[in-house]
Amino acid sequence: MSTETATPVTPAPVWDVINGFTSYWALSAALDLGLFDALAQDDDSGTGLDASQLAAAIGAAGPGPVSVLAETLVALDLLAAVEDRFRLTPAAERYLVSTAPASMAALVRYSPGPPGAWPGLADTVRTGAPEPTVTAALTELYPALVRATGPTQAGVATAVAAELQRRGWWPEQPTIVDLGCGSGAWLTALLRTRPKGTVIAVDLPNVLPIAEQAATDAGLREQVIAVAGDYLGVELPVAEADVVVLAHVLRAEPAERARQLLARAVELAGAGGVVVVVDYTRPDPARARHDGDGEDRGAACIAARHELLLSLTMLASTAGLGVTVADLRAWAEAAGAELVDSFEPVPRQHVRLIRSRTPEATS
Structure with missing residues (x-):
């Protein structure tokens, strides 16, 4: 009998797909809130903004929800975190600030096509x-x-x-x-x-x-x-x-x-x-x-x-x-x-x- 340990089968690929939906809407919400633009405009020192400062910049009620969203964007490599402050990554600065020459901010919203297309994808395949x-x-x-x-x-x-x-x-x-x-x-x-x-x-x-x-x-x-x-x-x-x-x-x-x-x-x-x-x-x-x-x-x-x-x-x-x-x-x-x-x-x-x-x- 082989003593080799089989590689365990994990649900990670399934979770990655489920979380892909969440990731998209995290980015979409950040764009709707003007979060990347706020960091680009208000971060003159290069040290970033903390959650309270960022909440004030985007007109959010308080730092708690903003912190959850910003930390998620850090996990997605779209923001960087240094101690209690958030700042743009090079990719976000180049592609997600609305005024950047190569900005993809609008493309994020429109590239998936009509939102109604996706719930009907199974019928489209049929x-x-x-x-x-x-x-x-x-x-x-x-x-x-x-x-x-x-x-x-x-x-x-x-x-x-x-x-x-x-x-x-x-x-x-x-x-x-x-x-x-x-x-x-x-x-x-x-x-x-x-x-x-x-x-x-x-x-x-x-x-x-x-x-x-x-x-x-x-x-x-x-x-x-x-x-x-x-x-x-x-x-x-x-x-x-x-x-x-x-x-x-x-x-x-x-x-x-x-x-x-x-x-x-x-x-x-x-x-x-x-x-x-x-x-x-x-x-x-x-x-x-x-x-x-x-x-x-x-x-x-x-x-x-x-x-x-x-x-x-x-x-x-x-x-x-x-x-x-x-x-x-x-x-x-x-x-x-x-x-x-x-x-x-x-x-x-x-x-x-x-x-x-x-x-x-x-x-």
């Missing part, structure tokens, strides 16, 4: 589609959601422009097509590096004004041609482009529409252009090997936890299931192109570059 009330709620929420993505996407777009420049794929006067331009973060960031360029910005009528306003605020409105409509069927005032952007749109579409959208992007890029795909890709399907050394599906899923949770967010409120790199490769190949490179310019933001297989593109 039927294959969310309830019409959920999709209607997403349509109403979408303008706020795309605004919230702006700070993050601006950083990604700026990094992509630098990469295109390094590769020699970024002409001085590029023609850019942004399919699903959303907040306008991509078009403004790209035009800042190429102010003589032109962007054809495509999105739905209730979203397009957001991108137009972003371009106006940046002093770049004259370089933007706004086209309202479905990015699959709308007519565009250009036959070819140097760069075609598909930023976080494929995963929200059913597979066939996503395939068609990538095909249209490849066609627009022509022989010498590049399609820039930014998305949270799910793990590729497991591939069995003849030697028995198959892909470790479990490890792949664990590594892609962030991407899978965002794919589930798509499932909860859209017709999309996310996309895989295998999907992108297959769809690109069918359109006469290939996925030539992948990189991660900002943590958890994956960029894929797709180009035509014609001699001009591969030379």
Whole structure:
């Protein structure tokens, strides 16, 4: 009989999921209370605020509840505690203060999609589609959601422009097509590096004004041609482009529409252009090997936890299931192109570059 002690089975993974719900609402409450902004504004000395001072700063009745919330945020690595005082962590200072250039404060509220989508997730899985009330709620929420993505996407777009420049794929006067331009973060960031360029910005009528306003605020409105409509069927005032952007749109579409959208992007890029795909890709399907050394599906899923949770967010409120790199490769190949490179310019933001297989593109 073996004397080895078996590893005990604990409920920790279950508690982690249950506590994930609590963690989200702790962060949401802190944002609603202005807790991070209060620490950023009132902590001139760098020593932080105690619970009484923090309660006064956010208008809370007393230090007790504030202390419980703040200590929870310390446990979540969103605040730091030194003796009886609380202060911002570097991540909170950069991403949770509302005035920070890279702030995700609004994204915290809107990224999960319509709140009603989650109690109905089981029915969505059973039927294959969310309830019409959920999709209607997403349509109403979408303008706020795309605004919230702006700070993050601006950083990604700026990094992509630098990469295109390094590769020699970024002409001085590029023609850019942004399919699903959303907040306008991509078009403004790209035009800042190429102010003589032109962007054809495509999105739905209730979203397009957001991108137009972003371009106006940046002093770049004259370089933007706004086209309202479905990015699959709308007519565009250009036959070819140097760069075609598909930023976080494929995963929200059913597979066939996503395939068609990538095909249209490849066609627009022509022989010498590049399609820039930014998305949270799910793990590729497991591939069995003849030697028995198959892909470790479990490890792949664990590594892609962030991407899978965002794919589930798509499932909860859209017709999309996310996309895989295998999907992108297959769809690109069918359109006469290939996925030539992948990189991660900002943590958890994956960029894929797709180009035509014609001699001009591969030379």
